[in-house]
Amino acid sequence: MLTIRDLKVTIAGHTVAEVEMLEVREGQRLGLVGESGSGKSMIVMSILGLQPKSASITGSITFNGQELIGLSDKKMANIRGSLIGLVPQDPTKSLNPTMRIGKQIAEAITLHSSIKKNKADQRVRELISNVRLPDPDRILRSYPHQLSGGQQQRVLIAMAIASNPMMLIADEPTTALDVTVQGEILQLILTLSRELGMGLIFVSHELGVVRFICDEIAVIYGGHVFEIGPAHAVVNTPLHRYTEALISANIAMPKTQADIGREAGKLQSIDGSVPALGTFPNGCRFRNRCVYEITECALPVPMQNADGSRFHRCRNPIREKG
Amino acid sequence: MVTRLKKSWSKPTRARLSNLPASLLIGGGLVGFLVCVALLSFVWTPYDPITIDVRNRYLPIWSDGHILGTDKFGRDVLTQLIMGARNSLFVSVVSTLVSLVIGTLLGLYVAAAGARLQNIISRGVDVGVAIPGILVAMVLATAIGPGNAAAITAIIIWFIPVSARVVIGPTMQVLSQDYIEAAFGYGRTKWFVLFNHVLPNISSIIIVQASVMFAAAILIEASLSFLGVGAQPPTASWGRTLKEAQPLMEIAPSLMVVPGLAIVIAVLGFNLLGDGLRTYYDPQQARKR
Amino acid sequence: MVFALLRLLGGDVAYILLGKEATQDQVIALRIELGLDRIWFVQYFDWIGGFFSANLGTSFSGSYEIFDQIGQRLVPTLLLAFGSLFVSMVLALFLGTYAALNADNTKGIATDIVSQIGTAIPAFWAGLILVVVFSVSLGWFPAGGYVPIQENFLGSLRSIFLPIVALSLGITSVTTRFVRSAMLDVLNEDYIRTAMARGQTRNRAVFVHGLRNAAIPVVTVGALQLGNLLAGTIVIESVFVIPGLGQLLLSAVNGREVIVVQSVVLVILLIILVMNFLLDIAYGLLDPRILDKRNGA
Numbered sequence: 001m002l003t004i005r006d007l008k009v010t011i012a013g014h015t016v017a018e019v020e021m022l023e024v025r026e027g028q029r030l031g032l033v034g035e036s037g038s039g040k041s042m043i044v045m046s047i048l049g050l051q052p053k054s055a056s057i058t059g060s061i062t063f064n065g066q067e068l069i070g071l072s073d074k075k076m077a078n079i080r081g082s083l084i085g086l087v088p089q090d091p092t093k094s095l096n097p098t099m100r101i102g103k104q105i106a107e108a109i110t111l112h113s114s115i116k117k118n119k120a121d122q123r124v125r126e127l128i129s130n131v132r133l134p135d136p137d138r139i140l141r142s143y144p145h146q147l148s149g150g151q152q153q154r155v156l157i158a159m160a161i162a163s164n165p166m167m168l169i170a171d172e173p174t175t176a177l178d179v180t181v182q183g184e185i186l187q188l189i190l191t192l193s194r195e196l197g198m199g200l201i202f203v204s205h206e207l208g209v210v211r212f213i214c215d216e217i218a219v220i221y222g223g224h225v226f227e228i229g230p231a232h233a234v235v236n237t238p239l240h241r242y243t244e245a246l247i248s249a250n251i252a253m254p255k256t257q258a259d260i261g262r263e264a265g266k267l268q269s270i271d272g273s274v275p276a277l278g279t280f281p282n283g284c285r286f287r288n289r290c291v292y293e294i295t296e297c298a299l300p301v302p303m304q305n306a307d308g309s310r311f312h313r314c315r316n317p318i319r320e321k322g
Numbered sequence: 323m324v325t326r327l328k329k330s331w332s333k334p335t336r337a338r339l340s341n342l343p344a345s346l347l348i349g350g351g352l353v354g355f356l357v358c359v360a361l362l363s364f365v366w367t368p369y370d371p372i373t374i375d376v377r378n379r380y381l382p383i384w385s386d387g388h389i390l391g392t393d394k395f396g397r398d399v400l401t402q403l404i405m406g407a408r409n410s411l412f413v414s415v416v417s418t419l420v421s422l423v424i425g426t427l428l429g430l431y432v433a434a435a436g437a438r439l440q441n442i443i444s445r446g447v448d449v450g451v452a453i454p455g456i457l458v459a460m461v462l463a464t465a466i467g468p469g470n471a472a473a474i475t476a477i478i479i480w481f482i483p484v485s486a487r488v489v490i491g492p493t494m495q496v497l498s499q500d501y502i503e504a505a506f507g508y509g510r511t512k513w514f515v516l517f518n519h520v521l522p523n524i525s526s527i528i529i530v531q532a533s534v535m536f537a538a539a540i541l542i543e544a545s546l547s548f549l550g551v552g553a554q555p556p557t558a559s560w561g562r563t564l565k566e567a568q569p570l571m572e573i574a575p576s577l578m579v580v581p582g583l584a585i586v587i588a589v590l591g592f593n594l595l596g597d598g599l600r601t602y603y604d605p606q607q608a609r610k611r
Numbered sequence: 612m613v614f615a616l617l618r619l620l621g622g623d624v625a626y627i628l629l630g631k632e633a634t635q636d637q638v639i640a641l642r643i644e645l646g647l648d649r650i651w652f653v654q655y656f657d658w659i660g661g662f663f664s665a666n667l668g669t670s671f672s673g674s675y676e677i678f679d680q681i682g683q684r685l686v687p688t689l690l691l692a693f694g695s696l697f698v699s700m701v702l703a704l705f706l707g708t709y710a711a712l713n714a715d716n717t718k719g720i721a722t723d724i725v726s727q728i729g730t731a732i733p734a735f736w737a738g739l740i741l742v743v744v745f746s747v748s749l750g751w752f753p754a755g756g757y758v759p760i761q762e763n764f765l766g767s768l769r770s771i772f773l774p775i776v777a778l779s780l781g782i783t784s785v786t787t788r789f790v791r792s793a794m795l796d797v798l799n800e801d802y803i804r805t806a807m808a809r810g811q812t813r814n815r816a817v818f819v820h821g822l823r824n825a826a827i828p829v830v831t832v833g834a835l836q837l838g839n840l841l842a843g844t845i846v847i848e849s850v851f852v853i854p855g856l857g858q859l860l861l862s863a864v865n866g867r868e869v870i871v872v873q874s875v876v877l878v879i880l881l882i883i884l885v886m887n888f889l890l891d892i893a894y895g896l897l898d899p900r901i902l903d904k905r906n907g908a
Contacts, residue, residue, distance in 0.1 A: 073812045081810030093801040096820045111810040143899040454838035457876055464864050464872045541733055545846050548735050571743050582736035589731035
């Protein structure tokens with residue numbers, strides 16, 4: 001359904017994302033995991049044509065066989081919302097503060113269908129109940145500031161699924177939310193994507209959360225895909241040293257699905273921090289923070305196939321049960 | 323953890339001329355030129371500004387000996403312009419400096435005062451800002467008669483609340499810093515802290531504000547003398563030259579164009595200088611604009 | 612306050628009126644005639660009372676009823692002030708948005724330079740130039756004067772068109788710069804991106820969701836511009852010889868007619884207050900968050 005090939009995003013001469021190959025099949029749920037500043041948001045925004053104006057993009061992103069890169073804003077706008085929906089990072093900043101909720105949801109409907117503005121009401125109410133919001137009359141007439149962050153995120157999810165898109169992009173949808181509602185929102189996204197048969201790209205820095213939501217995980221660092229494979233395999237038997245570091249940093253990894261969100265606050269980080277743009281080392285971009293660095297790490301690292309479904313780019317990978 | 327000021331009005335790193343913002347260079351150039359012209363008028367002008375020369379009335383631009391022509395009394399327009407620059411700068415320098423000093427002191431005092439006094443004075447300052455300077459000038463002109471004195475006093479009265487308002491916010495922000503508390507801890511007095519710790523930190527704001535106020539003062543001076551409430555004859559003033567040119571617009575349109583351009587250049591110069599200084603002191607903030 | 616300023620600095624009104632040669636007796640006689648022998652607060656209440664009961668007496672020169680005169684001259688001044696406020700606010704919203712959308716190319720920079728220069732042009736000079744070009748040379752508009760709106764609507768519009776253009780120029784320029792910076796902030800807001808994610812193009816998203824949000828800070832700035840607007844109105848009336856409050860004020864200043872100056876200034880301040888109030892209402896209508904805050908919700 002979605003295929004990314006040789007994507008390269010540069011801002012002011014610095015490469016912020018470089019992806020040789022990434023695929024989402026129909027109904028598949030792919031997780032993009034990495035620390036903040038790893039370029040994962042940039043990758044998904046490029047899919048929607050919502051990258052910053054200063055960014056330039058080369059390579060290929062195809063959706064259902066149609067090339068997205070180089071499309072005009074107008075053509076891209078026809079795809080956004082109708083074929084691909086977005087659940088944004090910070091719901092409290094993502095709704096127009098001066099427009100009633102009902103009108104904003106209706107906008108998502110009327111933009112992609114022949115339903116007239118005055119007839120959209122029924123569909124709006126349907127969507128509101130789909131995202132499990134109570135009291136639709138009140139919600140519709142409310143302004144964003146009158147709702148809680150969790151309710152606002154539900155509204156945004158309702159907008160994202162308004163036109164039954166084939167794919168949903170969730171860009172750290174719970175980071176800005178209160179810990180107590182994170183689990184509910186994650187559950188809602190998961191349920192909806194199953195019910196509606198939508199593909200999902202789930203961006204997060206919490207490997208433990210992504211494991212329960214996605215079938216496949218891509219670990220991103222410095223704009224590069226470091227490791228990609230089935231979710232359980234990547235988490236249980238990581239190949240890349242960075243993945244391993246990410247897992248061990250994730251001390252409070254939830255044990256069961258019910259634990260999601262409950263302990264997310266205890267996340268810890270890897271030693272050092274993600275370098276600023278343009279200051280990444282040559283070769284493996286992680287090597288300056290990696291304890292397993294060997295001399296070959298300074299050379300460019302190609303993507304390697306480990307066993308059919310698993311790929312990684314590490315010069316000194318973790319040997320399976322070696 | 324080091325707390326940093328939200329907006330940085332700290333001293334910038336020394337920059338080379340080529341790194342300075344363009345608006346600063348252009349504005350500075352225009353203002354510098356203006357000041358030179360005004361100073362020049364004390365030692366030399368092309369012609370005597372007051373002498374009337376009936377034979378050479380309404381000479382057009384580029385006439386022999388009169389580059390910008392002559393007016394209805396046969397006076398040299400360039401000379402009038404130069405003398406006008408002197409008056410314009412005189413009025414704006416005096417009014418801006420006086421009101422900046424008083425306004426800054428008032429602002430510092432209010433910012434350091436208790437909440438109740440702050441409320442009352444801030445309200446008063448808000449009202450003061452809302453009253454147009456020209457109205458104050460007209461009331462004053464009724465009372466003490468039209469002239470530079472009325473213009474300057476009016477501009478001062480109008481600018482005091484304006485400059486106080488600009489100072490209050492940043493001062494309160496500086497006062498909330500930890501090192502200020504420490505200074506009070508040594509037993510420093512309020513005014514010592516305000517002058518030695520707060521003032522240096524907000525000086526760049528005041529400098530920028532001064533530039534903006536210069537521009538506004540030049541505009542008001544021109545408007546007032548255009549209305550006949552400002553400088554009186556024989557003092558040359560751009561605004562009055564325009565007023566005198568108004569009934570002559572069909573005979574000698576150049577008389578009207580030239581002084582107007584002088585005003586635009588002067589105001590533009592100070593505005594650009596203010597913009598440039600703001601960028602120079604606070605590049606991050608300015609880039610966002 | 613106006614009253615206090617005039618009284619404090621005013622010296623002796625009667626003395627000023629009669630000139631330096633007046634005898635002591637004459638001055639005292641005039642003072643009694645004008646009611647200036649009374650204590651200041653009696654004078655004040657007399658004036659304020661007269662102001663609100665539509666009776667301010669006649670001017671010193673005795674040629675007109677002050678209150679009626681103010682009433683007559685109110686209309687052209689209001690037309691000018693509100694007309695310019697409306698024109699410049701609307702124009703500035705579009706120009707500022709245009710400048711913000713094109714912030715990084717020549718179109719935006721050009722808009723920026725033009726608005727910077729526009730800020731520096733005094734309204735009265737703009738008026739003079741407009742008269743030279745559009746009245747004297749082209750003859751499209753009258754060079755001055757005012758056709759009362761109740762007599763000839765189109766003629767009235769024609770007579771105040773150039774004044775409104777001249778007055779709007781500076782205010783539009785200043786406001787455009789504010790709109791531009793407000794809009795640059797709005798462009799970076801997540802809700803613009805979300806609107807695009809719903810399927811809006813960039814320009815439509817800015818238009819539908821950005822304009823109203825950018826207008827909020829602009830209204831605040833607009834309130835600060837009101838003083839300049841009214842000051843500009845006074846000057847522009849003088850350029851175009853429009854019989855408004857500014858002209859009345861100017862002639863009163865030259866004739867040292869204290870009561871007239873006081874009253875006209877008070878009226879102008881009231882206009883500013885009313886405009887401020889209207890902008891305040893606009894502010895509340897634009898931003899639903901304000902209403903909730905005011906209701907204590």
